[in-house]
Amino acid sequence: MHQLFIGFFKKAYDSVKRDVLYNILIDFGILMKPVKLIKMCLTETCRRVCVSKNFSDTFPIGNGVKQGNALSPLLFNFALEYATRRIQVSQDGLKLNGAHRLLVYADDNIIGGSAHAIKEDAEAFVVASKEIGLAVNADKSKYLVMSRGQNAG
Numbered sequence: 001m002h003q004l005f006i007g008f009f010k011k012a013y014d015s016v017k018r019d020v021l022y023n024i025l026i027d028f029g030i031l032m033k034p035v036k037l038i039k040m041c042l043t044e045t046c047r048r049v050c051v052s053k054n055f056s057d058t059f060p061i062g063n064g065v066k067q068g069n070a071l072s073p074l075l076f077n078f079a080l081e082y083a084t085r086r087i088q089v090s091q092d093g094l095k096l097n098g099a100h101r102l103l104v105y106a107d108d109n110i111i112g113g114s115a116h117a118i119k120e121d122a123e124a125f126v127v128a129s130k131e132i133g134l135a136v137n138a139d140k141s142k143y144l145v146m147s148r149g150q151n152a153g
Contacts, residue, residue, distance in 0.1 A: 001147070004118045006109040006125065007140025013072060014064035016079050017133035018042055021065075024082045024132070025075075038075065042066070063133055079132045084109070086128035087121045118143075 009015065018039075025035050045066065046058040065072040111121045126136055 001112060001145070002115050002118050003110055003112045003144045003146065004122055005142045005144065006111065006122070007137050007142070009129070009134045010137050011064075012134060013067055013076060015133040015135065016064055016076060018063060020132050021075060021079055024078050027082070028078060038071065041069075041071070079134070083125060083128035083132060083134065087111070087124050 022035055022039055025038065026032070042065065045061045047061050048058050049056040065075045109125065111118050111125070113121075129136060
């Protein structure tokens, strides 16, 4: 059994492409009124940087969801769910209790199965992640090979 642990995304909340996020929400069946309200909350956001008690001028932010906003984890989960659904888990994929599985928790993902299946699924996941503005952090991703009966006990 081969497993690929896809680690945290680099600057995940800051990287989500907003226009893509709005389309994802619509694709998931969210009504236009809440999508428009979310868009209003994220439009024309600005930031300032503080260094040694000195603040920079404000600058516009065009991507990402707001850090600390109660709605941001939900919006990020919609974006990540979109990327996750793009993976076609093959018939020789990770099995738990006889069912094929792709395991996802927050922004950690596990793809299991044969080396070939993992390669295909990981490539699909990376492409879908890039589409929404997310980059997989290779330094926090790990590949694991397990087998039964060897060195057991």
